[in-house]
Amino acid sequence: xxxxxxxxxxxxxxxxxxxxxxxxxxxxxxxxxxxxxxxxxxxxxxxxxxxxxxxxxxxxxxxxxxxxxxxxxxxxxxxxxxxxxxxxxxxxxxxxxxxxxxxxxxxxxxxxxxxxxxxxxxxxxxxxxxxxxxxxxxxxxxxxxxxxxxxxxxxxxxxxxxxxxxxxxxxxxxxxxxxxxxxxxxxxxxxxxxxxxxxxxxxxxxxxxxxxxxxxxxxxxxxxxxxxxxxxxxxxxxxxxxxxxxxxxxxxxxxxxxxxxxxxxxxxxxxxxxxxxxxxxxxxxxxxxxxxxxxxxxxxxxxxxxxxxxxxxxx
Amino acid sequence: xxxxxxxxxxxxxxxxxxxxxxxxxxxxxxxxxxxxxxxxxxxxxxxxxxxxxxxxxxxxxxxxxxxxxxxxxxxxxxxxxxxxxxxxxxxxxxxxxxxxxxxxxxxxxxxxxxxxxxxxxxxxxxxxxxxxxxxxxxxxxxxxxxxxxxxxxxxxxxxxxxxxxxxxxxxxxxxxxxxxxxxxxxxxxxxxxxxxxxxxxxxxxxxxxxxxxxxxxxxxxxxxxxxxxxxxxxxxxxxxxxxxxxxxxxxxxxxxxxxxxxxxxxxxxxxxxxxxxxxxxxxxxxxxxxxxxxxxxxxxxxxxxxxxxxxxxxx
Numbered sequence: 001x002x003x004x005x006x007x008x009x010x011x012x013x014x015x016x017x018x019x020x021x022x023x024x025x026x027x028x029x030x031x032x033x034x035x036x037x038x039x040x041x042x043x044x045x046x047x048x049x050x051x052x053x054x055x056x057x058x059x060x061x062x063x064x065x066x067x068x069x070x071x072x073x074x075x076x077x078x079x080x081x082x083x084x085x086x087x088x089x090x091x092x093x094x095x096x097x098x099x100x101x102x103x104x105x106x107x108x109x110x111x112x113x114x115x116x117x118x119x120x121x122x123x124x125x126x127x128x129x130x131x132x133x134x135x136x137x138x139x140x141x142x143x144x145x146x147x148x149x150x151x152x153x154x155x156x157x158x159x160x161x162x163x164x165x166x167x168x169x170x171x172x173x174x175x176x177x178x179x180x181x182x183x184x185x186x187x188x189x190x191x192x193x194x195x196x197x198x199x200x201x202x203x204x205x206x207x208x209x210x211x212x213x214x215x216x217x218x219x220x221x222x223x224x225x226x227x228x229x230x231x232x233x234x235x236x237x238x239x240x241x242x243x244x245x246x247x248x249x250x251x252x253x254x255x256x257x258x259x260x261x262x263x264x265x266x267x268x269x270x271x272x273x274x275x276x277x278x279x280x281x282x283x284x285x286x287x288x289x290x291x292x293x294x295x296x297x298x299x300x301x302x303x304x305x306x307x308x309x310x311x312x313x314x315x
Numbered sequence: 316x317x318x319x320x321x322x323x324x325x326x327x328x329x330x331x332x333x334x335x336x337x338x339x340x341x342x343x344x345x346x347x348x349x350x351x352x353x354x355x356x357x358x359x360x361x362x363x364x365x366x367x368x369x370x371x372x373x374x375x376x377x378x379x380x381x382x383x384x385x386x387x388x389x390x391x392x393x394x395x396x397x398x399x400x401x402x403x404x405x406x407x408x409x410x411x412x413x414x415x416x417x418x419x420x421x422x423x424x425x426x427x428x429x430x431x432x433x434x435x436x437x438x439x440x441x442x443x444x445x446x447x448x449x450x451x452x453x454x455x456x457x458x459x460x461x462x463x464x465x466x467x468x469x470x471x472x473x474x475x476x477x478x479x480x481x482x483x484x485x486x487x488x489x490x491x492x493x494x495x496x497x498x499x500x501x502x503x504x505x506x507x508x509x510x511x512x513x514x515x516x517x518x519x520x521x522x523x524x525x526x527x528x529x530x531x532x533x534x535x536x537x538x539x540x541x542x543x544x545x546x547x548x549x550x551x552x553x554x555x556x557x558x559x560x561x562x563x564x565x566x567x568x569x570x571x572x573x574x575x576x577x578x579x580x581x582x583x584x585x586x587x588x589x590x591x592x593x594x595x596x597x598x599x600x601x602x603x604x605x606x607x608x609x610x611x612x613x614x615x616x617x618x619x620x621x622x623x624x625x626x627x628x629x630x
Contacts (some may be wrong), residue, residue: 077508148619150617150619151618152617152618154618155619156619157620169624183617184617185612185618185619187576187579187580187615188538188576188580189579189580189581190579190580213610214610214614215572215575215610215611215614215617216534216569216572216575216576216609216610216611216614217534217579217610218536218574219531219532219535219575220534220535220537220538220576222535223503223535223538223539224538250610250614254531257530257531257532260530260531260533261502261503261532263534264502264504264505264532265502265503265504265505293531294531295528295532295565296530296531298331299499299529299530299531299565301496302465302467302499302500302530303465303466303467303469303470303500304465304470304471304500
């Protein structure tokens with residue numbers, strides 16, 4: 001791994017993907033195998049789980065063990081989601097490199113999902129920052145602004161409100177931000193407009209884009225943010241993370257498709273597509289019967305990509 | 316229909332879609348119903364079939380009857396594909412508004428598919444132009460440059476060769492051009508580079524983009540050409556047109572998804588998404604068991620789109 005990657009495709013399948021599958025399908029050993037093989041395929045940032053109460057998301061109850069293992073892999077950024085101060089305390093104790101605190105820009109979604117208003121979430125981020133400072137920990141705090149492009153409960157989400165909340169998160173002590181199209185509502189022009197607006201205000205502290213492919217525009221939206229200079233993207237192996245309320249509708253953009261996109265464009269992601277596709281096949285086997293997404297695993301790599309030996313270059 | 320659409324989403328499902336389904340699944344009455352309801356949904360350009368020998372593509376043998384019907388619909392641009400002068404003669408006799416003559420920029424694909432070199436196809440376009448001039452017909456000739464972004468037989472296709480052939484087609488008498496990613500190899504940066512190159516040379520005579528979504532990048536590629544000023548796009552209802560050699564791999568970009576993209580962006584396509592989705596459901600029923608694509612039909616329209624009443628605006 002001597003080549004410095006120019007984009008980071010951040011694996012969030014173990015968290016965003018698995019949390020959307022109601023039953024616990026993977027045991028801890030399988031998750032450790034996933035993390036190890038993702039690492040071997042060149043992934044250097046993995047969201048391994050979420051410090052939420054096990055009674056709410058039993059399928060993520062082994063997050064602490066996953067963080068402990070992930071920390072043993074040199075150069076891996078180990079990320080977790082935290083819903084509140086209690087979760088953040090666990091994340092700080094676990095030694096995770098990064099904790100993502102979700103905030104829903106849709107007030108209706110925020111109340112339904114987090115049982116807090118967005119401004120209450122901002123206040124909680126302030127407490128999390130204080131806890132980190134007291135602990136003297138290095139765990140980064142990323143504010144994940146979700147439903148930034150619309151909400152399936154509330155409908156329209158005001159762009160100025162997204163900007164206000166983004167600024168409030170940074171003021172409260174978040175180190176950086178991501179914008180998420182949680183419900184797959186975004187289109188590329190809207191993405192461009194909102195990312196530009198927030199980038200103008202906060203610069204490179206907006207450093208991650210999170211898209212779902214629910215309505216077929218995930219890759220177009222992601223490409224639009226790449227064009228704006230975003231270089232870090234969330235994705236789920238096998239495109240898991242589909243919405244249970246929309247049967248057949250695909251989930252997060254698929255990691256292997258995003259890596260394929262960048263390989264095709266000659267942009268280094270540091271990931272080896274062949275190893276990634278082998279891991280995808282294994283995980284797809286474990287998740288047999290669940291809704292999977294992604295195109296490249298079905299269609300196969302184009303002849304042009306093997307010819308150009310991009311796979312060797314990115315490995 | 317008082318609002319002038321700013322993009323044309325050209326239906327090619329009756330030709331590119333149905334020709335990729337080996338068996339004849341639709342009878343002529345069903346196709347007439349498809350054309351009528353597509354027209355009622357606001358479609359104003361439909362490629363109804365192909366003047367190829369019936370023994371090669373029996374599923375398109377009723378093209379003449381379809382053209383005759385389509386010509387009765389006011390304001391509809393009736394398009395057909397023609398593989399050679401013989402087909403063009405039929406197209407001219409039928410009174411079609413537009414004939415698309417495919418040329419494969421990949422020499423290997425051209426020989427395998429059309430049994431001619433690309434330059435022999437250029438020569439044939441010269442003959443077709445002469446036939447049109449002799450007939451005094453108004454049927455436009457569009458050169459469709461396929462495998463422009465790579466070929467599953469040959470692999471890499473040289474961009475300068477695509478440009479040379481595009482210019483040669485215009486020199487030989489084609490009125491205008493489209494570029495097609497026939498095998499789903501393109502990525503958005505490549506699309507941008509090649510469209511820019513050809514646009515610089517021929518201006519708005521390059522007026523159509525044709526993408527397959529085989530590897531998940533169809534919509535991103537299409538969006539990249541929209542950003543460059545392209546305003547006419549081929550698409551297949553229900554995303555039919557998948558490649559029989561890649562089971563599960565999706566086909567052409569889905570008409571309803573492309574119309575959804577533009578509706579989301581507030582760009583007028585003149586098409587009514589609700590009517591289009593109703594037609595999509597009907598055609599999907601007729602094609603039960605075939606590989607279908609497209610996302611919006613599965614996921615449903617976002618709340619934001621109904622709120623904004625884009626559907627009323629575009630209808």
